[in-house]
Amino acid sequence: IHNRGHQHGYEKFTSKQINSLKQLLKQLIQLYKIDIKNILGHSDIAPNRKTDPGEKFPWKLLAKNKIGFWHSLSNNLLKKNRKIKVNIKDKKIFINNLYKIGYSKNFIKKIDESYHLKSIIKAFQRRFRQELINGIIDKECLLISKNLIEKYY
Numbered sequence: 001i002h003n004r005g006h007q008h009g010y011e012k013f014t015s016k017q018i019n020s021l022k023q024l025l026k027q028l029i030q031l032y033k034i035d036i037k038n039i040l041g042h043s044d045i046a047p048n049r050k051t052d053p054g055e056k057f058p059w060k061l062l063a064k065n066k067i068g069f070w071h072s073l074s075n076n077l078l079k080k081n082r083k084i085k086v087n088i089k090d091k092k093i094f095i096n097n098l099y100k101i102g103y104s105k106n107f108i109k110k111i112d113e114s115y116h117l118k119s120i121i122k123a124f125q126r127r128f129r130q131e132l133i134n135g136i137i138d139k140e141c142l143l144i145s146k147n148l149i150e151k152y153y
Contacts, residue, residue, distance in 0.1 A: 047123035055130040084139035097145035
C-alpha cells in the first residue's frame, strides 16, 4: 500500500488499498499459519525509527477480519479514562504489558531509555489509541494494555 507518510501529507488509506491488503494478508496468514498477534506494523517493530503505518491505518477493521488483534473495550469507557493520570505502580504495569505484547525492551545505545520508552508508548498509541498519540501513559492506555493481555497472552 502507498501513503506519502507523516512528513509529506499523511492521508487516509483508500478502501481499495485496504481491501487488497485484506485479501493478501488472509492468504498469507492461511498459507504460513501466522498467529494474528504477529501481524505488525513498522512502528511496532522499530518504534525509534518508524511511525508507519500510523494512526490512520485501520487496525480495528483488520482485527474484525481476523487480521491482527484489537481490544474489546467500549469507546465510552476509553474516553472516560483518557488523560486520567496513573500512579507509578500502574505505569510499571503498563510498561511490562507493552513488553508482554511484544514491544522491545532493547534500545540502541545512541538513544537513552526514556526516549525509547516514549517511542514504544507512541507506537502502542498509534496502533491501539489512534485519537491521541502523545507518548503519555494514562488510564486509557493502561486499560487497553490490560485488556489485550487478558485476551491474547
